[in-house]
Amino acid sequence: MIKFGPSGNSESFYAEGYAHTEQSAKFVKDRGLDCFEYSFGRGVRITEGKALSIGEAFEKEGVEISVHAPYFINFANPDDEMANKSYGYVLDSARACKWMGGKRIVFHPSAQGKVSRFEAVEKTEERLKILAEYIALNGMEDMLFCPETMGKLAQIGTIEEITQFCKIAPFYLPCVDFGHVNAREQGSLKTVEDYKSRLEYMIAELGFERMKNFHMHFSKIMYSAKGEVKHLTFEDEVYGPEFLPLAVALKELNLQPYIISESDGKQAEEALEMKKIYNSL
Numbered sequence: 340m341i342k343f344g345p346s347g348n349s350e351s352f353y354a355e356g357y358a359h360t361e362q363s364a365k366f367v368k369d370r371g372l373d374c375f376e377y378s379f380g381r382g383v384r385i386t387e388g389k390a391l392s393i394g395e396a397f398e399k400e401g402v403e404i405s406v407h408a409p410y411f412i413n414f415a416n417p418d419d420e421m422a423n424k425s426y427g428y429v430l431d432s433a434r435a436c437k438w439m440g441g442k443r444i445v446f447h448p449s450a451q452g453k454v455s456r457f458e459a460v461e462k463t464e465e466r467l468k469i470l471a472e473y474i475a476l477n478g479m480e481d482m483l484f485c486p487e488t489m490g491k492l493a494q495i496g497t498i499e500e501i502t503q504f505c506k507i508a509p510f511y512l513p514c515v516d517f518g519h520v521n522a523r524e525q526g527s528l529k530t531v532e533d534y535k536s537r538l539e540y541m542i543a544e545l546g547f548e549r550m551k552n553f554h555m556h557f558s559k560i561m562y563s564a565k566g567e568v569k570h571l572t573f574e575d576e577v578y579g580p581e582f583l584p585l586a587v588a589l590k591e592l593n594l595q596p597y598i599i600s601e602s603d604g605k606q607a608e609e610a611l612e613m614k615k616i617y618n619s620l
Contacts, residue, residue, distance in 0.1 A: 341595040343614040344374035345606030361396035368400040378407040383431040390438035405443035408432035414466040415449035415459040449495040471508040485554040490519035490567025514554040521580040522562035528580040534588035558601040
């Protein structure tokens, strides 16, 4: 089944007097949503007890939970010691995700830095192979690790690069952020065919069964010549992308991803708007 939900808590969550992630489960469920992404963006700072408590709340409401690993992961870092920390950030995120009863860990692959793009991609791929070994050694092959398409030109994470990385191991699953794709490609996503061509490429490379329930982020994003600037809401009429043509593409290709809204402050509201658009087709 296709699933819709927010990344973190909307402004409305706090405005209604809620404060704890355990309360997010009912907040999301009461709005008719199906999933929630918990962010460890600034570090994995959670006790096992707290993670288990969150997991119980989400299990009770029947809402699926995923996590986003720290933003400072960089598998192309020229410093081996710093790259080693990235393995830890992913594995720590996965451990916490498991405590929460989740299965999906989203992570940013790397940044180009001062080397050529080819070298950065090659180094990232090499280290993702090592990460795959660590995942196996820790008995986490039953989880899904989702490298994300990135919005800035200086970041590693085009659709082609993410597809390439996901061929390394069966537990690597693409996280396609269409706002990021649109930002780095300067407004490339406008028609149903624009979305379909990219999804069909990934299906051809990774197989339909693998792509059927891929992970997805969506929001409108402001961009400059260097790519992503900031996340927006659906009220923006300048930058895009629009969700309707993507919804049509998903229906036509029979794809049922796990769709996370990253709209600025209105994640839950716009996740529900996407669900309504999809169900109206």
